[in-house]
Amino acid sequence: MSKSEFIVIGAGLAGAAAAWQLAERGHAVTVLERTTPANSQGSSHGSARIFRYAYPSPLYTSLVQRAKRGWDALEAASGRQLITPTGAVDFGEVRSPARIARVLEDAGIDHELLSRDAARERFPQIAFDTDVLYHPGAGVLDAITTVETMLALAEATGNAVVHPNWEVSGIERRGAGFEVRSTDGTIVTGAKVIVAAGGWLPHLLADLALPSAFLESFPTLEVRQEQAFHLPWRDADAAGNSYPAWPSFIHKRSEFETYGLPGGRDAGFHGQKLAQFNGGPTLPSALDQDGQIRPEMRERIIRYAEEFLPGAIPEPYAETTCLFTNAPNEDFLIDKAEGIVVVSACSGHGGKFAPLLGEFAADLATGAGTVPSEFRVAAFASGKASIAEFDGAKV
The missing domain is CATH 3.30.9.10 (D-Amino Acid Oxidase, subunit A, domain 2)
Incomplete structure (x- = not known):
């Protein structure tokens, strides 16, 4: 059994960004990935995703501008060009x-x-x-190189460790923290959990120790x-x-x-x-x-x-x-409930926001900040999640 302050489930763009942000802030982070980071079975593989500012939603356009500052910082820290x-x-x-x-x-x-x-x-x-x-x-933007870069920077701080081939079977609450179990019986414990599992989230959702009221409001x-x-x-x-x-x-x-x-x-x-x-x-x-x-x-x-x-x-x-x-209406879904942060879905256009998604996840997990209300579970439950005139597109 190993212990960490924060546990990140999923090493795609969102999970890697969350680990990088937390590690840079001095927090101990364990990243659990069911196969390998940015693997071909998920949403963050390959070298080509669109980076663009063009949205009919002022909210999303403004968030791209914020994300670009994160991309600039990531490129400066790594010495790599990640956006062509x-x-x-x-x-x-x-x-x-x-x-x-x-x-x-x-x-x-x-x-x-x-x-x-x-x-x-x-x-x-x-x-x-x-x-x-x-x-x-x-x-x-180069998705797989971005994931590799963020994880390498996180590990270079000495605050992060990445476990590949670690398939999560469920989470249980243990006192003030959590116990994350793998399918082979291995256990990792931590104070907070960030779930960035992408397409595996529907399969995992019932086993994540989330409050029943939160699950009842969670969108399909x-x-x-x-x-x-x-x-x-x-x-x-x-x-x-x-x-x-x-x-x-x-x-x-x-x-x-x-x-x-x-x-x-x-x-x-x-x-x-x-x-x-x-x-x-x-x-x-x-x-x-x-x-x-x-x-x-x-x-x-x-x-x-x-x-x-x-x-x-x-x-x-x-x-x-x-x-x-x-998620409904192609919005993002980013929220927290009793020590667990969920960063999914990104609705097919989240790649360009990767550094900002990590910032959102880290802020929610540490209590340092929040996210737009449109991305919270309550907005979907109330039918208010749709951004006016929004139409998304793949990143």
Whole structure:
């Protein structure tokens, strides 16, 4: 049996960020990961997630600005570049570029509204069907390197230890603290627990020693096995020297929402990562994933590329799945109850907020701060969790 001040369950982006924040503040932290940090069965694997400021919600845009300060601090502390600048474009009749532009204007974020023709001239690889919002401050973040970096910095303080291949079976209250059990009988004890289990949360929820009133108010989470495809760029040379000539994009139509971004290592630096937002099959929890690509989704993405991406060859050369864990209305769910902090769900767009999610978790666990009321369980229970005019997109 080992003892720690704080126990973090899950070593994805949110869990690693929480461990980093706590360790930097001088707290003893134990991180428990069921396999390996940022493994391919979760939501934080791979090298390509969208970093963007473009939200129709002023709240989320302001939180990205706060998160960016955390990214800057993380890059400075590690000496690693974790976000590659690419710029981003938003378009589609449902996306409403003009509405997002007003939010960015109020936040003081550099952006342009382009006509469809002007956007096609600047970005001929994309066949825009509406006016376009462009903001140059967007980029692509390296998820797995970010997780590795945050955990390494946490361990370097001497305050954190990471246990891979440690599958949690449940939590029990012991006096003023907690006892976390593994499936093999190993026990870790601590004063506070942070649960950042992503798609495994629905499976674990009943065994986390949470108060019954909290559980009764907890919203139903939807786990999806998303499907992502890498398409080669037509103008990329053999060395992939076009990277990252493409911007990331979000295209939202009444039919469905699509997002794309330069694939980084995930695509050998010569292709675009493309997916339908919340297009994958729903699962009871992460335990039920099969990692299989659905042929109908592949065909849908190919048809989309043929229509809207003249700069890409509509023949996927790599495919992958990734879990989204969605709270109602695509909001975040971050709350605490009697010594346990829950940081999930991030609803498919949490990657860009990683340093801030860690700050929120650490603040709740230590009592140093709070989180927006919209992310608390009570907001979902009262039906007030929805952010006005919010429409999320994968990170």
